[in-house]
Amino acid sequence: MLPLEDGRLAGLHARLAARAEQEGLLEVAYRTVDSPVGPLLLAATPQGLVRIAYEREGFDAVLETLAARIGPRVLAAPRPLDAAAAELEEYFAGNRRAFDLPLDHALSSGFRAVVQRALPRIDYGRTRTYQEVAELVGNPRAVRAVGTACATNPLPLVVPCHRVLRSDGSLGGYLGGAEAKTLLLALEREGSAA
Structure with a gap:
């Protein structure tokens, strides 16, 4: 054959x-x-x-x-x-600020899913701290759990966990690495200034 x-x-x-x-x-x-x-x-x-x-x-x-x-x-x-x-x-390319795609959240559950569903409410070009996200989802003491939810986000980029920073303004962790998070934040800063 x-x-x-x-x-x-x-x-x-x-x-x-x-x-x-x-x-x-x-x-x-x-x-x-x-x-x-x-x-x-x-x-x-x-x-x-x-x-x-x-x-x-x-x-x-x-x-x-x-x-x-x-x-x-x-x-x-x-x-x-x-x-x-x-x-x-x-x-x-800087031509889209929000995604309009059907999402399947099958890989997230519990508090992680709550956090991940809230992340798209952080506007393009803006950032929030882990503390602010914890407050946004109604659990201000769950700062570490918010960090875990961001670290395990199965839909990075579309569910913008890269927009979440530490309280001191430093990057924190990111599934794609610090270089990717820095690039995404710079891209959005540029896009929102235009």
């Missing part, structure tokens, strides 16, 4: 992904995109965008976690993520 040419193999994969999506067999579709903060893995369920991962997290490990927590039918299928990829591109 001769190996398939790259073009034919890509065509077969595209048809498989389309068929799986059409027949409701696809639990998680994923693709990667390039960005100013490095390659990003985007993943979606039929309900919406469920995960954005930085390369430093290990894309294979992220996909394994998605298979374990959501379902084993995980397939590279870029089409369901076209809107997310386009909105991220607009964001990085």
